Amino acid sequence: MKKVSVDPITRLEGHGKIEIFLNDEGDVANTYFQIPELRGFEKFCEGRPVEEMPRIVPRICGV
Amino acid sequence: MAKLKLALYWAGACGGCDVAVLDVNEKILDVANLADIVFWPIALDFKYHHVEAMPDKSIDVCLYNGCVRSTEQEHIAKLLRKKSKVMVAFGSCACFGGIPALANFSTRAEIMERAYIEAPSNENPNKTLPQIKLKVDEGELTLPELYDDVLTLAQVVPVEYFVPGCPPTVELILKVVNALATNSLPPPGAVIASEKTLCDECDRKKEDKKITKIYRTHEIIPDPQKCLLEQGLLCMGSATRGGCGSLCVKVNIPCRGCFGPPAGVADQGAKLVSAVASIYDASSKEDIEKMVKEVVDPAGTFYRFGMSSSMLKRKHLQRK
Numbered sequence: 001m002k003k004v005s006v007d008p009i010t011r012l013e014g015h016g017k018i019e020i021f022l023n024d025e026g027d028v029a030n031t032y033f034q035i036p037e038l039r040g041f042e043k044f045c046e047g048r049p050v051e052e053m054p055r056i057v058p059r060i061c062g063v
Numbered sequence: 064m065a066k067l068k069l070a071l072y073w074a075g076a077c078g079g080c081d082v083a084v085l086d087v088n089e090k091i092l093d094v095a096n097l098a099d100i101v102f103w104p105i106a107l108d109f110k111y112h113h114v115e116a117m118p119d120k121s122i123d124v125c126l127y128n129g130c131v132r133s134t135e136q137e138h139i140a141k142l143l144r145k146k147s148k149v150m151v152a153f154g155s156c157a158c159f160g161g162i163p164a165l166a167n168f169s170t171r172a173e174i175m176e177r178a179y180i181e182a183p184s185n186e187n188p189n190k191t192l193p194q195i196k197l198k199v200d201e202g203e204l205t206l207p208e209l210y211d212d213v214l215t216l217a218q219v220v221p222v223e224y225f226v227p228g229c230p231p232t233v234e235l236i237l238k239v240v241n242a243l244a245t246n247s248l249p250p251p252g253a254v255i256a257s258e259k260t261l262c263d264e265c266d267r268k269k270e271d272k273k274i275t276k277i278y279r280t281h282e283i284i285p286d287p288q289k290c291l292l293e294q295g296l297l298c299m300g301s302a303t304r305g306g307c308g309s310l311c312v313k314v315n316i317p318c319r320g321c322f323g324p325p326a327g328v329a330d331q332g333a334k335l336v337s338a339v340a341s342i343y344d345a346s347s348k349e350d351i352e353k354m355v356k357e358v359v360d361p362a363g364t365f366y367r368f369g370m371s372s373s374m375l376k377r378k379h380l381q382r383k
Contacts, residue, residue: 001201001202003201003202006110007110007111008104008110008111010104010105010106010107010108010109010110011104011105011106011107011108012105013077013078013105014078015073019204021201021202029201030199030200030201032199032204034204034206036133036135036206036207037075037133037135037207038174038175038178038193038209039075039132039163039166040163040166040169040174040177040178042174042177042178042181042182043166043169043173043174043177043178044165044166044168044169044174046177047360048165048360048363049279049359049360049363051279051280051281052280052360052363052364055319055367056162056165056367058077058079059077059079059161059162059163059229060077061077061078062076062077062078062079062080062081062082062230063077063078063079063081063082063105
């Protein structure tokens with residue numbers, strides 16, 4: 001099956017890629033959207049002082 | 064003069080550095096007069112294969128923001144290095160690891176577990192984790208591999224210049240643009256910011272007084288004229304490079320060190336620990352123990368933006 005990759009997806013905040021699979025007729029058989037990135041705010045914010053959160057979590061998205 | 068070719072990339076980043084470039088407002092037109100942008104995912108629709116097709120060293124300057132913590136980010140760093148004459152670590156993540164480098168206090172497994180399985184907003188009964196390779200009915204899907212360590216750009220490729228800041232200020236970005244326009248870049252290896260510490264540039268009054276208690280930021284309203292550290296707030300100014308325009312201390316909140324260590328300082332956190340130890344009025348073991356208790360998150364405060372480039376680098380890993 002033919003695969004068309006859109007990598008990276010652009011003009012938005014964040015990281016992503018799209019894989020489009022085409023069947024023998026050239027029609028779209030399936031499409032997958034993937035996020036190739038993880039920084040781990042869910043983990044590294046744990047245990048840090050709550051009053052510092054306004055200075056850490058804005059860096060989840062700066063756009 | 065022929066137009067320069069400029070590339071901008073975000074690796075492990077939030078996009079704030081890219082937006083900072085746009086924050087130069089109408090000066091972006093000067094950038095457009097000076098340079099053709101050949102790659103900039105946030106704003107322009109170029110793909111990785113376009114970069115791969117470029118001749119080596121055909122990009123004049125690459126501003127690379129974000130940390131390096133996956134096979135993809137390292138691959139793109141190496142690709143852009145090969146294609147670029149000048150590589151700039153742009154922003155605190157690329158320079159020092161930045162906020163994402165706080166992940167160096169955990170392991171990859173702990174981060175994956177928390178983000179994809181434990182987090183209360185998840186519904187993942189089969190405890191599925193991202194796979195580097197996954198067979199699907201139509202073929203195979205791949206994802207980059209996440210590293211245990213968050214790295215700086217210079218830890219994976221040679222870097223000519225460092226522009227610190229979370230994000231770099233408009234003034235610094237214009238300094239870089241002007242240096243490019245006039246072909247007057249400093250010698251390679253330079254950090255494009257101040258050579259002084261933030262403390263040296265701070266207008267607040269210092270009285271060389273000792274402190275008897277370290278306060279958390281919500282516990283007091285500091286005097287806006289006086290040194291924050293001398294009021295008992297952990298301010299990173301004496302261990303941090305200046306050049307930011309004193310943005311945080313001007314609004315009465317202590318510096319967290321996003322410009323990294325000043326010239327001649329190897330470890331920002333150790334420098335601040337030394338400053339706190341010398342200002343704290345401790346004459347007994349009990350005083351010292353009290354001081355240590357009052358610093359609620361020493362690692363996350365002293366190494367808020369600089370874990371990757373610090374001497375610690377990360378929490379010790381228990382290798383099997």
